[in-house]
Amino acid sequence: MNLTASIYPSFVFWNILLGLILTLVLGQVAIWFARLTGLMDLPGALPHKQHKVSTPLAGGLTIVLVLVIGGCGFNLSMIKQFWPVFLPTLIIFGVGLWDDFKHLPPWVKFTGQIIGAVLLIILGTYVKIIKENFLGLQEQITLIVNWLITLIWIIGITNAFNFIDSMDGLAIGMSGIAIAFLVLVVLPSSQVVLLQLLTLMLGICIGLFFYNLTPARLFLGDSGAQTIGFLLAVVSILYTPQNYPQASSWFVPILILGIPIFDMCLVVFSRLRRKTAIYQAERNHTYHRLVDFGLDTPHAVAAMHLAAILLGCFAFVALNLQPLYANLVFGLACLSGLAILLFFDWKWEKHG
Numbered sequence: 220m221n222l223t224a225s226i227y228p229s230f231v232f233w234n235i236l237l238g239l240i241l242t243l244v245l246g247q248v249a250i251w252f253a254r255l256t257g258l259m260d261l262p263g264a265l266p267h268k269q270h271k272v273s274t275p276l277a278g279g280l281t282i283v284l285v286l287v288i289g290g291c292g293f294n295l296s297m298i299k300q301f302w303p304v305f306l307p308t309l310i311i312f313g314v315g316l317w318d319d320f321k322h323l324p325p326w327v328k329f330t331g332q333i334i335g336a337v338l339l340i341i342l343g344t345y346v347k348i349i350k351e352n353f354l355g356l357q358e359q360i361t362l363i364v365n366w367l368i369t370l371i372w373i374i375g376i377t378n379a380f381n382f383i384d385s386m387d388g389l390a391i392g393m394s395g396i397a398i399a400f401l402v403l404v405v406l407p408s409s410q411v412v413l414l415q416l417l418t419l420m421l422g423i424c425i426g427l428f429f430y431n432l433t434p435a436r437l438f439l440g441d442s443g444a445q446t447i448g449f450l451l452a453v454v455s456i457l458y459t460p461q462n463y464p465q466a467s468s469w470f471v472p473i474l475i476l477g478i479p480i481f482d483m484c485l486v487v488f489s490r491l492r493r494k495t496a497i498y499q500a501e502r503n504h505t506y507h508r509l510v511d512f513g514l515d516t517p518h519a520v521a522a523m524h525l526a527a528i529l530l531g532c533f534a535f536v537a538l539n540l541q542p543l544y545a546n547l548v549f550g551l552a553c554l555s556g557l558a559i560l561l562f563f564d565w566k567w568e569k570h571g
Contacts, residue, residue, distance in 0.1 A: 238422020279442025
C-alpha cells in the first residue's frame with residue numbers, strides 16, 4: 220500500500236474492516252481446529268473456572284492467523300518493517316499455546332516471556348527514556364537501564380492482560396479500547412506502518428469481542444491474552460511522539476493501559492500480603508471484587524471498560540498540557556489508583 224495523509228481515513232477504516240472480516244472468518248477455522256485437537260477449556264478444570272460448557276481456546280490462533288494473512292496479503296510493508304516484532308511475538312504465542320494444551324508450570328511461561336522480550340531488544344526495539352549523559356551516566360549504563368525498563372514493561376503488560384482475562388469480553392474489550400486510543404494518538408503522526416498494525420489489531424479485537432461475549436464461543440487462552448498483551452506493550456514503545464514533548468507524553472501508554480496495570484498490581488499486592496503464590500489462580504481480580512461488592516457480571520465488565528475509556532481521555536487531556544501540569548495529572552491518576560487499590564484490598568479482607 221502506498222499511503223499518503225490524504226487517504227488516511229479510508230485506509231484506517233479499510234484496515235479495521237479487513238481485520239474484522241478476517242477475524243470473523245478465521246475465528247471459525249480456529250474454533251474448528253481447537254475442537255479437532257482438544258484445545259478446549261473444560262468446566263471445572265481449575266478451581267477458579269466457572270464456565271459450564273467446554274470452550275475452544277482459539278483466540279490466540281485467530282490473532283496470529285489474521286496478522287499473517289492480513290499482513291502478507293494486504294499490508295506487506297507492515298510485515299517487512301515489523302518482522303523484528305513479529306518474531307518475538309511468535310515465541311510468546313507458541314509458549315502460550317503450549318500452556319493452553321499442557322498447563323505449563325509458571326516458571327516455563329515466565330522463561331518464554333523473558334526469551335521473547337530479550338529477542339525483541341536484541342532485534343532493536345526498546346525504550347529510549349533515559350538519554351545519554353543523564354545524571355552523568357555513561358552511554359553503556361543508560362543503554363542497560365533502557366533495556367531493563369523495556370524488559371519490565373514488556374513482561375509486565377504481557378502478564379497484565381493474562382491476569383485481567385477473567386471474564387467473557389473483558390480482556391479483549393480492554394484491548395480494543397487501548398488500541399483505539401493508540402490509533403488516535405498515532406493518526407496525526409507520520410508512522411503510517413504502525414498505523415497499519417494498530418488498525419488491523421483493532422479489527423481483530425472487534426471480531427474477537429463478538430466471539431468472546433457471553434456465552435463465549437471461544438476463549439482467548441494464554442496464547443491469546445499474552446499475545447495481545449505483548450503486542451500492546453511493543454506498539455507503545457514503537458510510537459514516537461512528534462508533536463508533543465516527551466515530558467508530556469511518556470506516560471500516555473501507562474494511562475491507556477492503566478486498568479490492566481491496576482488489576483495486576485492489585486492481585487500481586489493482595490497475594491503477597493496474604494503470602495500466597497502470585498501465579499496461583501484465584502478469584503481476587505478487580506472483576507471478582509466488583510461482583511462481590513454487588514455489581515452483576517455485565518455491569519462489572521462495563522465498569523472496567525468505562526474506567527479504561529476515562530483513563531484514555533485523561534491521557535489525551537494531559538498530552539495537550541504543559542509538562543508540569545501533564546505530569547501532575549499523571550501523578551493524581553496514580554495516587555487515585557493507589558487509594559482505590561488499598562480500598563479494594565481492605566474491603567475484600569473485611570468481606571472475607
